[in-house]
Amino acid sequence: MTKNGKDKLRVGIIFGGRSGEHEVSLNSAQSVMRALNLDKYDVIPIGIDKNGRWLTGDVIGMLTEGKASSHPATLLPDPKATGLMQLDEGESVGITPALSVVEAAVSQLDVIFPVLHGPYGEDGTVQGLLELANLPYVGAGVVGSAVGMDKAIFKQVMTASGLPVLPWLLVQSHDWRQRPYKIIEQIEAILTYPLFTKPANLGSSVGISKCASREELQAGLDEAASYDRRIVVEQGVNVRELEVSVLGNAEPIASVVGEVRPRREFYDYVAKYVSDDSELIIPADLTEAQSDEVRRLAVQAYKAIDCAGLGRVDLLLDVDNGRFYLNEINTIPGFTQISMYPKLWEATGLPYSQLLDKLIALAIERHEEKESLKKSLE
Numbered sequence: 001m002t003k004n005g006k007d008k009l010r011v012g013i014i015f016g017g018r019s020g021e022h023e024v025s026l027n028s029a030q031s032v033m034r035a036l037n038l039d040k041y042d043v044i045p046i047g048i049d050k051n052g053r054w055l056t057g058d059v060i061g062m063l064t065e066g067k068a069s070s071h072p073a074t075l076l077p078d079p080k081a082t083g084l085m086q087l088d089e090g091e092s093v094g095i096t097p098a099l100s101v102v103e104a105a106v107s108q109l110d111v112i113f114p115v116l117h118g119p120y121g122e123d124g125t126v127q128g129l130l131e132l133a134n135l136p137y138v139g140a141g142v143v144g145s146a147v148g149m150d151k152a153i154f155k156q157v158m159t160a161s162g163l164p165v166l167p168w169l170l171v172q173s174h175d176w177r178q179r180p181y182k183i184i185e186q187i188e189a190i191l192t193y194p195l196f197t198k199p200a201n202l203g204s205s206v207g208i209s210k211c212a213s214r215e216e217l218q219a220g221l222d223e224a225a226s227y228d229r230r231i232v233v234e235q236g237v238n239v240r241e242l243e244v245s246v247l248g249n250a251e252p253i254a255s256v257v258g259e260v261r262p263r264r265e266f267y268d269y270v271a272k273y274v275s276d277d278s279e280l281i282i283p284a285d286l287t288e289a290q291s292d293e294v295r296r297l298a299v300q301a302y303k304a305i306d307c308a309g310l311g312r313v314d315l316l317l318d319v320d321n322g323r324f325y326l327n328e329i330n331t332i333p334g335f336t337q338i339s340m341y342p343k344l345w346e347a348t349g350l351p352y353s354q355l356l357d358k359l360i361a362l363a364i365e366r367h368e369e370k371e372s373l374k375k376s377l378e
Helices: 022-035 059-065 125-133 142-149 151-160 173-178 180-190 214-225 269-274 288-304 340-348 352-371
Strands: 009-016 041-048 054-057 070-075 083-093 096-108 111-115 168-172 195-199 209-211 230-235 239-248 253-261 279-281 309-318 324-330
Touching (some): 009 022, 022 059, 022 111, 022 352, 041 059, 111 352, 142 151, 151 288, 151 324, 168 173, 309 340
Parallel strands (some): 009 041
Antiparallel strands (some): 041 054, 070 083, 083 096, 195 230, 239 253, 253 279, 309 324
């Protein structure tokens, strides 16, 4: 029985979204919904289209094939309204349909499982809505999500926590457009080629470029500036790319270490989601001491940003000097059954469906802990 005395927990799966990782999110959500144990859970799909409209019903069909068997819905930022509310499309006002909330909820919800990658989903925005609605949800809270998403702030927190990151600079897109030659000179005075340019707030390696010359750096800065108002410029080194899955709230644990060996220049969007020629090695070919150090760094980084539930920590091993560097944390990593996060736990001894059970339990545990805290001075 659930904490509310029902036979099943009602789990809302939120997916899609307004980011460039919309399609990746659909794949992750379908995998999660197929693997959830229907003897334990009632699954309520909640899709968000590329314009930000929330839908329920046959959302996958709507978002992938344009089928009309779904309807507008919303969550209200009201702790007393813990249901998914259906929106009624009334007569249009100009070109915009008038929307009103139908009194009866489509479904009450016990816990939310966000499978939203990138901006407007992995960056604390949806987490803020769920906090206002007082709903338990899988994954990091507002702060952990926002810091994990912002590559610049993440690096600053790592440095403040005594954790290693590669040399880097932050460039404002506005400054780049106004003073390009000065920005180039500042970068070249501190860092050496090759360099990586990255939008500060974007996932799945979107907008990232490897730059081996001034001309490529200019193009890379232009590319990153087209996605974000802030750009991270990072020192390139000869590295091996390592990934660790972390699971837990107050006492997180780390999986075995995996390694990605891309056939392309680096593990970019095409390597992750289009090409199938990258080699995923589980476990990574490391000494026991190296693996222990990677897992230790991963857990420390996870705690440093106040992550919760889950996170995939990406690290770099400099093959020239043997040093490890924190690269980033993905607080809502890819979640298909062939994605690295669940694959690493599978290799550690935690199967996919049991991993989902654990994540839902962690969400409820964290919510109950927050509910037990004082909310007034009385």
